[in-house]
Amino acid sequence: MAHLSTAAAPASGGRSEKGFSLTDLRNLVKAGTIDTVLLAVPDLQGRLKGKRYDANHFLKRVAHHGAEVCAYVLATDVDMSPADGFALTSWETGYQDLSVRPALSTLRVVPWLPRTAIVLGDAVLHDGTPIEVSPRQILHQQLTRLSRHGLHPKAGIETEFVLYKGTYADAEQAGYRDLRPLTTENLDYALDHDPVSDRFCRRLQRALAGAGMPVEAIKTEAGLGQVEVTFPYGDALTACDQHLLFKHAVRTLGSRAGLAPTFMAAPETGRANGLHLHVSLWSKAISQLNEPGSDYELSRIGQHAIAGLLTGLPELALFYAPNVNSYKRFTPGSFAPTTFTWGYDNRTCAVRVVGRGEGLHLEIRVPGADVNPYHALSAVLAAIDHGLQRKLALGPEETGNAYRSGGIPVPPTLSHALTAFQNSAFAEEAFGAEVVEHYARLAHLELDHDQRIVTDAERQRWLARA
Structure with missing residues (x-):
């Protein structure tokens, strides 16, 4: 499956609501406290979908450049069954990728998973344009x-x-x-x-x-x-x-x-x-x-x-x-x-x-x-x-x-x-x-x-x- 170009860099700051920053994450990774970072996109049903990353790889490549997931994550039912009828993606478009831009303000450690941090991401097109049907973007629009x-x-x-x-x-x-x-x-x-x-x-x-x-x-x-x-x-x-x-x-x-x-x-x-x-x-x-x-x-x-x-x-x-x-x-x-x-x-x-x-x-x-x-x-x-x-x-x-x-x-x-x-x-x-x-x-x-x-x-x- 072909990858689109990486998303634009996240918004500046990079400090979460509880004051957890990329610098803090680097320190925890260096100390061996964190070894995994989850990059998650809210799907249509309100579930977390994404990938588990080695923490060092996340810091080097993903945190500032984003990542890719199949666009069907935002165009499927609760069973994750590929379905026609969505303009975003389908069999006709080859189920292309979309880019995920980490929202670094959401970065945090999750104690219910061992040595794991999580960050939510915004779904965007290859040029950084927000995907209008993504749940976070829908709320951004109403705000x-x-x-x-x-x-x-x-x-x-x-x-x-x-x-x-x-x-x-x-x-x-x-x-x-x-x-x-x-x-x-x-x-x-x-x-x-x-x-x-x-x-x-x-x-x-x-x-x-x-x-x-x-x-x-x-x-x-x-x-x-x-x-x-x-x-x-x-x-x-x-x-x-x-x-x-x-x-x-x-x-x-x-x-x-x-x-x-x-x-x-x-x-x-x-x-x-x-x-x-x-x-x-x-x-x-x-x-x-x-x-x-x-x-x-x-x-x-x-x-x-x-x-x-x-x-x-x-x-x-x-x-x-x-x-x-x-x-x-x-x-x-x-x-x-x-x-x-x-x-x-x-x-x-x-x-x-x-x-x-x-x-x-x-x-x-x-x-x-x-x-x-x-x-x-x-x-x-x-x-x-x-x-x-x-x-x-x-x-x-x-x-x-x-x-x-x-x-x-x-x-x-x-x-x-x-x-x-x-x-x-x-x-x-x-x-x-x-x-x-x-x-x-x-x-x-x-x-x-x-x-x-x-x-x-x-x-x-x-x-x-x-």
Whole structure:
């Protein structure tokens, strides 16, 4: 496979959020503390894809010149199956390479892998032009659009996952049936945990802190085997970058403990894993969501932002509910919203207003834990921009049970979401035709796969009755 020319040098500075620089890496490599560097690109599904490099080779060749990977990394389904229909690359183009430019500000040691550091990369063409359909670039675009209003967002992510006993290989061998959650009772807010759960949570907390990503809190949830992790508020792009590393840590540490973590939105009937985005808007270090002098009253900016979310998010579901299973989470009484409503401290709403004063912020509750965080946050910011640009008026808050409200319903299926996305003038304006077409193709692949598979549920319902 032919290589394109190397990417342009990374941005100057080269010091990560926790103050880890290339000089620090050189010193650790010289001391024998680090021998491997992972260069990773976030793929369409929000996973880390890339290559393991000898640390010395990374320092000599890759850090300043970039590397190459096959472009299909950004044009394939969750199975990594080559598929036609993507403009970026295909059989017709010979599945050419793209260049990966290390984002050296993301460089860090990852304690859950021995003697290993990791750096995320930006996907670019051979001339250094960003690839518009790459998840990090999509978020960069929305941050730029929001800056037209003199605003920048801060974001915090809280996400849920379920721990099953046994490894992924055990689950596959069992046909993914009769999975056993790590815990067998509702442990929501519990502080008395079994030794396996306690040990896993402690190891995860230590590993993330060692990588410069300390958690805000870890708690067990109502679902059997369910855990929720909350991260501190901060830079929006950093929050998404770190979330991918967090999921990598969860899976790695889980496997070593003989556990199979899952971030599926609905891993079992009646169970749901959510990812809640906490977002606020700032200008010159001053929060813009609350009315000056008021702890709880929304500013004009805050009102327009929420109105934009309620208007725009229904058309962008592919970015926060990306696969068939995602839509099985949206059920009444599940704490996942079913309509687009807003309210103060109301967990039945899609947009929950929480906090006070400068801490007032929006909790967007529609994304599931299966989401690509760059896409989900991009959808949120695009919808906020939509509300600000058009000065949309905000309707009354929902003060009761939003499951009984008359708000715009969350799309019931991926097929409905795809239709709305493809027909959305707002989506095309916010993201561009290239991005809309690319992710519509990805949704088609998911639907085609689902329509061909005969499930256990179908056999159970129809085997003896058809």
